[in-house]
Amino acid sequence: MNNNESTGIRLKLQEIENQMRIWGFLMERYCGKLLPTIKSGRFPYSNLSNHISDTALVCSLESIYSLDLSFKHCQPLVKKTFSTPECESLQCDG
Secondary structure, eight states: OOHHHHHHHHHHHHHHHHHHHHHHHHHHHHHHHHGGGOOOSSOHHHHHHHHHHHHHHHHHHHHHTTOOOOSSSOOOOOOOOOOOHHHHHOOOOO
């Protein structure tokens, strides 16, 4: 084996190592989201199935009714006032 071949092998191994790191990171994120949904050690697959069904239901409700159910964008509190013509005609002395 000459120097060029060993360099090529080394570069290929580094490329594979980087791909394995990315794959490992993605799998940790995926499993990190799934594991908290498993509440039962006896029936884990039914818990996963229920979680998937619930997630699909929430996503469909979000898309049907144009909702934003995420907690990422906290909207500022808006002071709501109630006014009717009857209330506006009354003058409060205060």
